[in-house]
Amino acid sequence: MNFIFSANFPYKHFTTTKSAGNMKNKAERDSFLRSTALNPADLVLANQVHGNNVKVVKRSDQNTVIDNCDGLITADKNLLLGIFTADCVPILISSSDGEVKAAVHVGWKGLYLGIVENAIRVLINDFCISPKSIKVYICPHIRSCCYKTGAEMEDKFNIKLINGKLDLSAILRDKLESCGVSEIFDVNQCTYHNEQLFFSYRRDCCTERLLSVI
Numbered sequence: 001m002n003f004i005f006s007a008n009f010p011y012k013h014f015t016t017t018k019s020a021g022n023m024k025n026k027a028e029r030d031s032f033l034r035s036t037a038l039n040p041a042d043l044v045l046a047n048q049v050h051g052n053n054v055k056v057v058k059r060s061d062q063n064t065v066i067d068n069c070d071g072l073i074t075a076d077k078n079l080l081l082g083i084f085t086a087d088c089v090p091i092l093i094s095s096s097d098g099e100v101k102a103a104v105h106v107g108w109k110g111l112y113l114g115i116v117e118n119a120i121r122v123l124i125n126d127f128c129i130s131p132k133s134i135k136v137y138i139c140p141h142i143r144s145c146c147y148k149t150g151a152e153m154e155d156k157f158n159i160k161l162i163n164g165k166l167d168l169s170a171i172l173r174d175k176l177e178s179c180g181v182s183e184i185f186d187v188n189q190c191t192y193h194n195e196q197l198f199f200s201y202r203r204d205c206c207t208e209r210l211l212s213v214i
């Protein structure tokens with residue numbers, strides 16, 4: 001299968017798998033999107049700098065890569081929002097009525113710098129969405145089974161590492177819940193673990209990337 005998704009998250013979305021190819025490569029990406037009846041020109045990407053900037057995008061941003069940005073938000077139903085990863089956490093977000101959506105690249109740096117709170121804040125303040133009406137889907141990423149990190153993470157996130165491993169999705173959930181968001185879906189897949197399905201930078205030092213789209 002070229003992509004996976006969660007049947008529980010009721011908005012059109014997917015994360016590509018290895019067999020879809022390297023989504024950083026435009027030719028491979030466009031070919032994959034066309035194979036799923038999506039128009040590559042509708043896609044908006046971010047250049048993903050491990051920062052905390054989120055940007056609201058509109059029709060005129062289609063087919064572009066937004067600079068200095070790790071999170072995209074739109075109320076334009078025709079746009080596709082995409083995030084590249086190979087271990088970091090892509091999160092896909094929708095208002096419960098499906099009118100507003102977001103895609104955010106969350107590595108430990110972005111998590112630490114507050115990108116999750118920034119994205120939720122824009123949805124609440126700029127789009128008047130109640131946190132109770134925000135649904136979040138956690139895509140495949142490197143999980144606590146495989147993500148060995150340095151002890152400095154304990155101070156950064158005020159946590160205790162278990163066997164030296166960092167649980168990004170647990171921290172992510174805490175941050176979402178402290179923003180009032182409780183509808184969180186998780187596909188429960190580890191990119192490092194599942195070598196058949198996913199690229200993993202930690203495992204392979206690869207340049208290939210998966211693409212998560214909402």
Ligand SMILES: [Zn+2]
Nearest residue numbers: 145146190193
């Ligand atoms: Zn794992």
